[in-house]
Every structure is written in C-alpha cells, then in structure tokens.
Amino acid sequence: MKWQGNRESDNVEDRRGQSGGGGGSGFGGRSIGIGTIVIALVGSYFLGVSPVTLLNILTGGGGGVTSVQQAPAHAPPASDLQAKFVATVLGDTEDVWTALFSASGKTYVKPTLVLFSDSTPTACGTGQTATGPFYCPSDQKVYIDLSFYRLMQDRFKVSGEFAQAYVIAHEVGHHVQNLMGTSDKVQQARRRASETQANAMSVRLELQADCYAGVWAFHANQARAILEQGDVETALKAATAIGDDALQRQAQGQVVPDSFTHGSSEQRVRWFKKGIDNGKVELCDTFGARQL
Template identity: 60%
Template sequence: MRMDGEQESSNVEDVRGMGSGGGFGFGGRSIGLGSVAVAVIAGWIFGINPLTLLGLMGDGGAPAQQSVPQGSAPPRDDPQARFVSQVLHSTEQVWSDVFRSAGQTYPAPKLVLFRDSWPTACGRGQAAMGPFYCPGDSKVYIDLSFYDVLQRKLGAPGEFAQAYVIAHEVGHHVQHVLGVMEKVDAARSRASERQANALSVRVELQADCFAGVWAARSQQRQGWRLEPGDIESALNAAAQIGDDTLQRKSQGTVVPESFTHGSSEQRVEWFKRGVEGGSIERCNTFERGAL
C-alpha cells in the first residue's frame, strides 16, 4: 500500500509524551494487562469498547466525563504517526462522501496516539486492549506498539493490515453516528449472555464490512494503489483475530456461542463484501439470515 504524499488528518492527538497516571481498579483490585497472553490480548482487539466487554460499564451507561488533557499534533518525523494520520484522513473523505450523498454531514472522530494507558470517556484505556473506539468521546485510541504485535505475534504484516485496523475502528464510529451501537447496547442489556454475544458479533462484522467499503472507495477517490498481497494481509489480520482462531490457540477448543467478534471465515467474508460492493447497503449484518 502506497500513500506517499497523501494529505494528513488534523484530527490526530498525540499524548504519548504526557503522563498517563496509574491503572484503574476493578472490584478493589488493579488490573495489570502488560503480561497477558497474546491470545487473550487479541481477544480484545477491535472491540466495540473493551471496557464494555469486560463488564466495567455496568448496565451499559457511559461513565461520567472526566477532564482529560488535550494532546498535540504528532511530530513530522514520525513515519508511523504520519501513516495513521493519512489513513484517518482518507476515512474522513470516504465517509464524508457517503454521508453527503444521503444528505447528512459526517462528524469525523479524533484519533488519539497514547502509550501504555490513558484516560478516556469509557474508562482508562490500556495498550494491551489493542486499538479501540470509545463512543463516549467519539475517539479512536491506539498505542502504535500494537503494530508490532500485529506483525510479529498475529502474523499480519504490511501497511494495509495496519490501515485496516484504523478503518475498522472508524467503522465503529460510523455505527455510533448512525445510532447502531446505541440500539445494540440497549438490546444487549435485555438479552441473555448468548444473545448479547450474538449481537456483538453482528456489530463487529459490520465494522469489518465498513472497513472494506473504505478500502474500495478510498482507492477510487484518492488514487492510492493496492500492491500485491495488500488485500491478503488485511484478510489475514481479520482471520487471525476471529473468535474461533483465538479460542483454538488459547484453549484448544471452539465455543461458538461465546463468540463476540465472529469467526475467521465470517470476518474475511464481510470485509470482502465491503471491498467488492463499496456500498454501505451491503453491510447489513443485522438482516435476518445475513450470517
């Protein structure tokens, strides 16, 4: 994937040089995630909001807003930060076009580059959670060291796989703007654990499909080009964090009713559907019989 010379987003906040404070407590004890096994870390990757999945938001209500210091623009000599900023800008262009065609305005999210941990409107984010989106403040959070995990531990190298990560999280923002996430959260609060997990799967697969829509439309709009192996690297990233793959690696067995993100095959299928269709209408994972 080549994005040399592409415009960068002004919606990136770099807080990596700022103090992150201590860890958050849960039930009177702190949670140390730095040494969690890779398979468990990957289990939280690409979640609606890892804190919700961990049960730290109780009945689904957002925690009270807190005063969080504002970051600055990332340094110009940081190639990784520049790359994610270019990817974010391309998502802004794509989704602005989609919303404009529907007579609406797209409110772009902020992307926060943090290190180790950082306070968010959804609780304290941790690097071990992987990238995540917080609907409480409409921000995507990422510790760029995650890309090392993606390449070395999850077997998904390449810039397009890295771009897919950002596009997926922005997909959750699109769901938030459209009201999808709020409806699902309300439904999950009334559902059994199995039903709630099934709803989470549909949310995740739709974000995968939205990432595919971005890939298809961004190429056409901006003229950046896919290189040999790009799509395969993104599909591999999707496959590596499928619930079945993670469960098989971590516990040796697969329990479909516990899935919250979808199987590897499903994640690949819905990403490809977005790429091939290039249309948000192709991404209705909530339609009866869609899965």
C-alpha cells in the same frame, strides 16, 4: 499500500509519554473495536484471566460516562513516519465517509484519533495498551497504542501497511455506527438479552464494522489508487488471525461459539470482502442478514 503524499488528518492527538489515569478503572462496556479481541491472547498469557471472561467484560454491560482529565493534546511530530501513516489513513477515511454521508443527505462528524502509550483516560474509562485499538462512542475518539502493530506482526504473524490501515478503518467503522445510531440500539438491546444473545449482537456489530472498513477501502482505492499487489491478502490474513475461533483455539485449545463477540475468521473475511468488493454501505446490513 500507496499513501505517501495523501492528505493527513488534523484530528490526531498525541498523548504518548503522558501518564494514564483520571478516567476510571474500566471501560464500563461502552468501548468497541477490533482491539478487544487481542485480550483473548494477551489476557491468557500475561494477565492470567480467561479470554472469554475478558471479552465479555470489554463488550458487555452498562456503565456510565467517566469524566476525563488529561494534559493538553498536541499533534505528533512531523518526523514520526508511523504517526504520519495513521494520520493519512484517518484523513482518507474522513474523505470517503464525508462523501458517502453527503450523498445520503447527512453530515459526517469526524472522529479524533488518539495516540497513547501504556494507558490513557477516555470517556469510556481508562484505556490500556493490552486492550488494543478501540473506539469510545462517548467521546467519539479512536484510541491506539502503535505498539499494537508489533503485536500483529509478532503474535499474529500479520504485517503490511494495508493490514494496519484496516485496523484504523474498522474502528472508524464503529464511529459510523455511532453516528447512525446503530451502536446505541445494540447496547440497549444487549441489556435486555441473555449473555448468548448479547454476544451474538456484538458479533453482528463487529462484522458490520469489518464491512465498513471494506467500503472505505473500495472508495479510497477508486479515488486515490491506494492498493498495491498483495494488500488485500494481508488484510484478509489479519481478519483471519483475529477471528474468535482462531483466537480461542490458540489461547485455550478449544472453541466456544456461544462466547464469540467478534465473529469467526470466515465471517470476518466474508464481511470485509463484501465491503471492499462493492463499496455499498447498504450491503453491510449484518443485522438483517439471515446467515453471517
């Protein structure tokens, strides 16, 4: 992936090395993102908790906004190459989504990317490394412990900068959903639904974020030629590795479709490809799709 020399976002907070706490004991069901699926493996192997149970906890239920107390934020050091990479990817998403919102007569509000280690307070509760990257709608921030990229390589056998960028773009996709009002509508509908119905809504929300990640990649590549040979394949491999069916099969030896909250490997690949193949936001309507 060609990213060196492109604009870095200023909307990055570096909390690495700070102690967590001050944000409650859980997410209250409000945080959403690609990272919640890693619980299917991390929870099983390290926490001793059913992956399905943890997935439902992280993506369902109510919960209010928790007050956040933390040390003053600061920018990552200029010598940190990985931090420069994620700041550049974030800056690229800002450029793409600002232009797309402007074209439809709307204003894009830029999210903040928070780098943390171990745990950190958020407006959705205490964020922890084990949950992977996530987006908190209440404070409009994307949270990531960069050690997740090692997990991608070691446990999911997925590497490559574009696959890493896909992770950021997916979380920014949730921010887009938040700005459009989609997230609130889904959360309200989920509270009135059965567990199976609520899970199905979560799947559509996550697949749409995958599609939005593809939309970003399409426009970023057209404007700045960021893609190199093999980049798309690595992103598709990442989408395949984190499908609910793949994770459940690896973690517990069986697949339970009614418990899916992010979509199958095939679905995640299909919707990411839909976005990156055409770049049209309107074609990411997973909620209107008869077949996912």
